[in-house]
Amino acid sequence: MTAPRRPVAAELRKSLDLQPVLVPFFAIVLALVVGAVAILLIGKNPLEAYWALARGMFGSTDRIAASLGRSTPFIGAALAVAFAFRAGLFNIGAEGQLLVGATAAAWVGTWSSTRGMPGVVAIPVLLVAGAAAGLVYGGIPGALKARTGAHEVITTIMLNSIALLYVRWMVSSQDPIILRDTGSTVPRTATIESSARLPDLVSSEPPLHLGFFIMVALAALAWFVLQRTTFGFEIRTIGANADAARYAGMNVGRTMLLAMAISGAFAGLAGAGEISGTSGFLSPGVFIGIGFDSIAIALLARANPYAIIPASILWGSMLSGAGLMQQDVGLSIDAVRIIQALVLLFVAADVIVRTVFRLRREAAGAFETSTLASGWGSS
Amino acid sequence: MPPVTVSTTGASDARVVLEARKITKTFPGVIANQDVDLTLHHGEIHCLLGENGAGKSTLMNVLYGLYRPDSGEILVRGEPVSFDSSSDAIARGIGMVHQHFQLIPTFTVAENVALGHETSHRGRLDLDVTRERIADIAVRYGLAVDPDAVVGELSVGVQQRIELIKALERDAEILILDEPTAVLTPGEVDDFFEVVRTLVDKGKSIVFITHKLREVLAVADRISVLRGGRTVGHADPKTSTEQDLANLMVGRDVVFAVDKAPSKPGVPELTLRDVSITDSRGVETVRSLDLQVRRGEIYGIAGVEGNGQRELVEAVTGMRTPSAGTISLGDEDITHRTPRHIADLGVGHVPEDRNRHGVVGSFSVAENSVLNQYHQRPFSSRLLRRDQPIRAWATTLVSQFDIRTPGIDVLVSTLSGGNQQKVIVAREMSRPELRLLVVAQPTRGLDVGSIEFIHSRIVEMRDAGVAVLLVSAELDEILSLSDRIGVMYRGELAGEFDRADTSREEVGLLMASGKQEEART
Numbered sequence: 001m002t003a004p005r006r007p008v009a010a011e012l013r014k015s016l017d018l019q020p021v022l023v024p025f026f027a028i029v030l031a032l033v034v035g036a037v038a039i040l041l042i043g044k045n046p047l048e049a050y051w052a053l054a055r056g057m058f059g060s061t062d063r064i065a066a067s068l069g070r071s072t073p074f075i076g077a078a079l080a081v082a083f084a085f086r087a088g089l090f091n092i093g094a095e096g097q098l099l100v101g102a103t104a105a106a107w108v109g110t111w112s113s114t115r116g117m118p119g120v121v122a123i124p125v126l127l128v129a130g131a132a133a134g135l136v137y138g139g140i141p142g143a144l145k146a147r148t149g150a151h152e153v154i155t156t157i158m159l160n161s162i163a164l165l166y167v168r169w170m171v172s173s174q175d176p177i178i179l180r181d182t183g184s185t186v187p188r189t190a191t192i193e194s195s196a197r198l199p200d201l202v203s204s205e206p207p208l209h210l211g212f213f214i215m216v217a218l219a220a221l222a223w224f225v226l227q228r229t230t231f232g233f234e235i236r237t238i239g240a241n242a243d244a245a246r247y248a249g250m251n252v253g254r255t256m257l258l259a260m261a262i263s264g265a266f267a268g269l270a271g272a273g274e275i276s277g278t279s280g281f282l283s284p285g286v287f288i289g290i291g292f293d294s295i296a297i298a299l300l301a302r303a304n305p306y307a308i309i310p311a312s313i314l315w316g317s318m319l320s321g322a323g324l325m326q327q328d329v330g331l332s333i334d335a336v337r338i339i340q341a342l343v344l345l346f347v348a349a350d351v352i353v354r355t356v357f358r359l360r361r362e363a364a365g366a367f368e369t370s371t372l373a374s375g376w377g378s379s
Numbered sequence: 380m381p382p383v384t385v386s387t388t389g390a391s392d393a394r395v396v397l398e399a400r401k402i403t404k405t406f407p408g409v410i411a412n413q414d415v416d417l418t419l420h421h422g423e424i425h426c427l428l429g430e431n432g433a434g435k436s437t438l439m440n441v442l443y444g445l446y447r448p449d450s451g452e453i454l455v456r457g458e459p460v461s462f463d464s465s466s467d468a469i470a471r472g473i474g475m476v477h478q479h480f481q482l483i484p485t486f487t488v489a490e491n492v493a494l495g496h497e498t499s500h501r502g503r504l505d506l507d508v509t510r511e512r513i514a515d516i517a518v519r520y521g522l523a524v525d526p527d528a529v530v531g532e533l534s535v536g537v538q539q540r541i542e543l544i545k546a547l548e549r550d551a552e553i554l555i556l557d558e559p560t561a562v563l564t565p566g567e568v569d570d571f572f573e574v575v576r577t578l579v580d581k582g583k584s585i586v587f588i589t590h591k592l593r594e595v596l597a598v599a600d601r602i603s604v605l606r607g608g609r610t611v612g613h614a615d616p617k618t619s620t621e622q623d624l625a626n627l628m629v630g631r632d633v634v635f636a637v638d639k640a641p642s643k644p645g646v647p648e649l650t651l652r653d654v655s656i657t658d659s660r661g662v663e664t665v666r667s668l669d670l671q672v673r674r675g676e677i678y679g680i681a682g683v684e685g686n687g688q689r690e691l692v693e694a695v696t697g698m699r700t701p702s703a704g705t706i707s708l709g710d711e712d713i714t715h716r717t718p719r720h721i722a723d724l725g726v727g728h729v730p731e732d733r734n735r736h737g738v739v740g741s742f743s744v745a746e747n748s749v750l751n752q753y754h755q756r757p758f759s760s761r762l763l764r765r766d767q768p769i770r771a772w773a774t775t776l777v778s779q780f781d782i783r784t785p786g787i788d789v790l791v792s793t794l795s796g797g798n799q800q801k802v803i804v805a806r807e808m809s810r811p812e813l814r815l816l817v818v819a820q821p822t823r824g825l826d827v828g829s830i831e832f833i834h835s836r837i838v839e840m841r842d843a844g845v846a847v848l849l850v851s852a853e854l855d856e857i858l859s860l861s862d863r864i865g866v867m868y869r870g871e872l873a874g875e876f877d878r879a880d881t882s883r884e885e886v887g888l889l890m891a892s893g894k895q896e897e898a899r900t
Contacts, residue, residue: 228763228764229762229763229764230753230754230759230762230763230764231762232764233746233753233764236742237739237742237750240739240740240741240742241735241739241740241741243735243736244735244736244737244738244739244750246698246718246736247698247718247728247730247736247737247751248718248750248751248753249697249717249718249719249720249722249723249751250719251717251719
């Protein structure tokens, strides 16, 4: 019998347990090995390539800062995917929700009334606008799911297309002019007021701005909500066993709707953070792929809010460091995409990793989320 | 084909067709089988009796080639064999019918039987051969079934017959039946025994796994009892009683009769008036039902499964809204209330399907202990969960209900079925101000020890003045616990009895009336 009143010791033991990170870790190792073969086939030296990649990722203060800057939106968007997933919902729509959030922020940021505000007011206004837009846009598939049972995978994919095309039109259209900056020859919005810009900590390219720490705090918040609140308990119960949740008197539809809306808010906040911290304006196609990469990151982190931070940093820094690899070794940035795809492949097909590295299977149900990659269609 | 021995039960001769010698099989941390011996004679029904977790299924999986034993020998017709997979076992004439059917519901009978060794004709599936073989088996063993019926539309009893046909179609001489009666209705069980006897008469040899004592005595030629992974004894069904077998199985004296004083019923707690319920397919499964459960009594609902009991329980607990009628708890109309509202009024619900509804397997014992009370004080305050009260509560339940678990942080899915059920029972019975306890199939699949425990707790609740609505497909359970009995048949209350004024036969007959069209296909 374990003594009942030792939660601290139990937490500590849990945190020292390396089991949960073994599969992702070895998946990365295996992806690098297989990726090396791919690089060899291209006719380059994989060791040189990896060395250049590593230097590109973390070779100097500036590069580290750039890596973290690049990782920032991934944290928020991956949290969005993970949060919904804990409620048993597969939110494919982070892409669209992020874009809607960014658009709202870009719009609010150009209001003349924003100009007069001090940063401590303007920045929160901008971020809240982005989060609210994402909240609504994530709430739509949530409501459809709760009211009609429409599968969120289908609806979020469709909403992605709608968001992408609609935002592109709003930013590009010259007649009528909606968000387009008339002073610019290329389609883009006007630059937001400087008071609404998140301050840079390191002016790298991309910069490491305050948004990074906001995203880290967001991960802590997501963890707290899931683990420590009654609402989080409802979300986790629904995700683990929706029938049991219904039996336990939980309002499954309402909780799903809220989970999707909050998920959308996380993604919207990530989009607003990018407008405010990195680009300062919105142009068509600027955030393409962040929402989709976030699904991969959430998978790598097994929908654990804390694990999303290192997973996002790994993801963002690889993209950030790939430039140096291209420059030094002459290897296309796409090589990094191949490695990332392999990481995902091995995380999803964890049997391969377990067989190669002879890992034993963790106790059944050790992860509420271990089926992230399989069987979403059956829910 | 071996020569046909024509006789009734007990047709075994001395030839040993299957022998297991000193089989040992361990899993990490568990010795599932230790030096287990089993001898199966030609033409006999050998019952393997044991509680859940005694190692019966492990032994059978070893014999069927699904597990490799750590040590020990298997001999088929005197010849030592080593199985790498079940196909090796099948090749040696061993067939197995699993407790959970291995059928594809959307396929026809013939397609299911052919599955895995289909005959094809230039790439086209040819089921004619299979159909012929099914017809042949039907004649020889009395296992009639329409080869072109879709499996999902057939009754459980017929589905089991298909499992048998699958084994026979592959020329199995030795049949391993793993808890074959667990899913059958009393009438279907009788039919099934008839089939089993026919099989034995035609020269098949059968290992029959069960933990139901009545069945063992009804069907076995010989009995072996497993406990804790070891063979603890053999028994002769002609000279043994249920009590002997139970004691051997559990390892101590088992109290069979539930010890209870006469009920002292009080005022009505649950009242159903003219209630009709429509299930998710739109079929009216409960029709104009009137029912009353009083404080301090156990009202047992008997009936073959699928006669509306599930929908009735769902309606009472708020998980389904009746299409007509009213349900009240005390003076309050709860017909259209949510499960949360009803539970908070003091209604405990031990659900029929414990894994689907009762627990969340990937949650800890502690989290499951407040699964439907997490929102109440002291387990939460202002939307935050409070860890210490939850842990203290879970610890209390574990000790009060003797839940065998390494700790309250252990995932519920790692506990045995009996202990999972105890988690649910503990949670529901310990509700503050419990007024009504709705208990559905409370001991399904549990071992004798857990059944005893749960039964006595249900009676304790009754004695404390709680109204208990008990739904069970086990007639024995209904008879031994209930103060009043209602029999459900096709969504209606076909009869209502005081326990003292009725008999097993009377209730059984009412349960079964009109089962004719279900028995044969």
